[in-house]
Amino acid sequence: MMSVVDSATAATKEANAAFYTTSGLNFHDASDLESGHKGFVARNDDCTVRTADGAGEIWTSREFDKQVWKDGAVPPTVNPSLWREACKNSVRGLFRVSEHVYQVRGQSLSNMTILITNTGYVIIDPNISAEKAADNMELVRKHLGDKPVVAMVYSHAHADHFGGAEGVVSAAEAERRSLPIYAPDTFVEHAVSENIFAGPAMSRRARFMYGSILPHGSTGMVDCALGKTTETGTVRMIPPTIIIKGVEKHVIDGLEVWFQIAPGEAPANMHLYVPEDKVFFVADNAYCALQNVYTIRGAMTRNSRQWSLSLRAALQHFPEMETLCGGHNAPVFGAAEVHGYLTKQADVLKYMHDETLRLMNQGYTPVEIANLIELPPSLSSEWYCRGYYGSVKHNVRGIYTFYLGWYDANPCHLDPLMPRESGVKMLEYMGGVEAVMAKAQADFDQGNYRWVVQVLDHVIWALPHHAAARQLAAKAYTQLGYQAENATWRNAYLCAAQELRGEAARKGGDLSTTSGVKFDIMDVPTVFDLLGIWLNGPRAFGVSLTIQWTFTDFPQPLKYTAAVRNGILAHNEGHTLGTDTDEPIEIIATRAAFQQMLMSKGEPEKVEEVLAGGNFAVEGDFGVLKDFLSLFDKPNASFPIASHEPIGEPVMANGH
Ligand SMILES: [Zn+2]
Known part of the structure; x- marks a missing residue:
């Protein structure tokens, strides 16, 4: 099927040409272009990772390798400032940041950061998928030596910073070696709430945000601002073993490392500092773009005030820092540069925050505020404050919502027609x-x-x-x-x-925001919370049933009760909860068998298979279990976004 490729119209060519002067940017400034190349060690010529059967690509740099910044050589179909950012992000490979710090950059959406310790490596943020992380580890081992991983760190609870864990070390090996895995306080809780409860909606929306269904190239996807793009593959977290709660010094295999809890881009988030090298790791609290206070894939608006304070706290705690690296983009070298960078990143957050509240308190509405606020030239002229990822317009609407919610106080918006x-x-x-x-x-x-x-x-x-x-x-x-x-x-x-245009089948499931958090690492209450979200409320009108569960694969068998009533799934620990009218049934099962039963969706053959496995026993009326299983809806991971076709219409490519 031929896809339609539009060329740039005269108006677009004019707008992109005018951008050189209207943006206030100095396109002759190359100061930030060199840092991405500094410390280059090696790269693979062909950076393509294929699926196990060889049929698909998990990642390829094929098109991105052609992106090179040359003044005046910008495709007419790309904004010149974005093209420059895309070219910067296309620099890829393994790089030396300092004696003990290396990074693999440009070969995933996120950076993999490597600390060199006495006998091995600490891996900070193992990319999105195991296949890509393994490929990046191969590059590390080939050029820095075949040494063991002595610890792993997840800087925050976004899947592009933990999803590839099993490409670094298998879960079994991590357990056998009691591998230390550091994460900030409430990491798992946030990984679950961010990625699971709203996961299907976020993942569908993320496909639009990251353009993972677009062809790569100058009329398609050129960049994602944080890095090139998201990879596919196996996304899975190995649960952390060491939880950081404040500012803490740890010595990991001979190397002194400081952790600092720093809520910002994620609520469960931390910075790192390696004093011996004066290298500061900012995680995703700063990158070479305006921060995403609100993310258009959908998430709660981040606390921009707190975020700004976290960056200032970093400067206060580690004033001697001379190099900054992070979860995305290239490092910043030089004490003055790093301090200027962090100060302005903190200030731009505060500017957006304070101006939004000032205008809100004068009565302006979100769309007005979005169109009114402009950054001061001292900030907007910095490449790293440009709206490649966050934008002033979408951030300030998020800040409004953070304080006042969705309602703009205009009563005509209280009850609009569908x-x-x-x-x-x-x-x-x-x-x-x-x-x-x-x-x-x-x-x-x-x-x-x-x-x-x-x-x-x-x-x-x-x-x-x-x-x-x-x-x-x-x-x-x-x-x-x-x-x-x-x-x-x-x-x-x-x-x-x-x-x-109906050019591509609608797809869900973008790995940058979903999965990676599987049933088996969720606690039982969270699993039932999730089931409550899957319960089709209207279908459960008038249904009243109680199931008492005993999960056997815990040190002490875990007793739990779930009841359907009033169109919801109520649940709590113990065998106490019940409705007045129904006779509870009892189920004794392992968690794996429970999960398998949920997946059976009540289909007789699959139910039989679970029961035959011997890890799932029902005492009482079997019909109650069948009724229970019939109440859940599968999330729709391919809903229409721009075409407004009725939800539930068949999804097909070019099929209208
Ligand atoms: Zn990230």
Whole structure:
């Protein structure tokens, strides 16, 4: 199937050319371009990791290797500032940061950071997937020596910093060797709540944000700001064994390492410091882009005030730092540079925070605030404050929500019509679809792409299969993508265009935000919390049942009760909870058999298989278990985003 490739329109070429002057950036400044090359050790010529059967690619740098920054040689389909960032992130391989600190960069979305200790390696943040982490480890061992991993560190609870753990060391080996695995306090709790409860929605949205369904190249995905892109593969965490709670000094295999709890990009987050080398590891609290106070894949807005304070606390605790490296992008070298960088990163957070509250307290609404706030030139002229990842516009709307929630105090927003109904009414009031299309085309011709997608959104809600509306919206989204300085916006716009054109099957499951946290490391209450989220409320209207569980594979058998009533799943420890009306049944099972039974979704053959395994016994009315299993919905990992097709319509490529 041929996919449509739009070229840049005259308006887009003009906007991208004007960016050189309107942005206030000094495109002749090359000071930050060199740090990415500094300390280069080695790289593999072909950085492609294939799936075990060889049929698919887990990661490839093929297209990214062609991205080289040369002034004046920017594709017309890419914002020049974003192209520069993309070229910076395309520098890849193994690099020496200092005597004891190395990094593999540009070969995953995230950096793998390696500390050299007396006898081996400490691996900080083992990428997203085991296959990619193993590939990066091979490069490390080939050039730095075949030494053991003596410890692992997860800086924070995002999957791009723990998902590839098993590519560094297998779970079995970690257990056998009692491998120390350091993580910040509440790491597992946050990994679960961030990645599991809302995981399917986040993962579908993450595909738009990271552009992982787009072709690589100048009319598709060029970068993700934090790094090139997300890899696929096996995402799995090995649970941490040492929990950091404050500012702590540890000596790991002879090397002194300081940890500092520092909430910011993630609530469970920590910095590291290696005093011998004066190297500070900032995790994701600073990267070479404006921080993502709100992430468009969807998550709770981060506490920008606290985040700014965490960066200042780093400067206070480790004032002698001379080199900074982090979870993404290239390091910053030199004491003055590092201090300036951290100060401005703290200040830009505080500026967005304080200005949002100032305007909010004058009565401005989120969209107004987003359009009003501009950074001071002293900040916006720094490459690392540019909105490649976070943007001022989407961050400040997040800050508004952090304090005041979604409601902008306009009562007309209290109870709007469903968007499809509004769309139908809009079309009727605006003189019908043909009249709207004619005007939208005129606006497209004038380069008013923001308005074109806004107005056509109503049309597409009303008429999701209207081919001309979809085509025109796709063209406008494409031009917005070509002009966007923000990598995640570019990806979202281009993914919207792709969906509207029906060019790719809708997919869920982007590994940067999902999985990696499996049932077997969740505690039992969390598993039942998750089941409560999967319970189809209306289907459970009028259902009342109680199951008393005994999980046998704990040091002491764990007794637990789950009851369905009032359309919810209530649960607690012990065999005490019940409803007034129903006779509880009892189930004695291992956790693995319980999980297998849930996955059976009540299909008779699979149920039989679980029962035959001998680790799942039911005492009482078997029908109660069957009723229980019939109440759960599978999350929809491929819901429509830009095309507004009714949810549940078949998902197909080019099939409208
Ligand atoms: Zn990250």
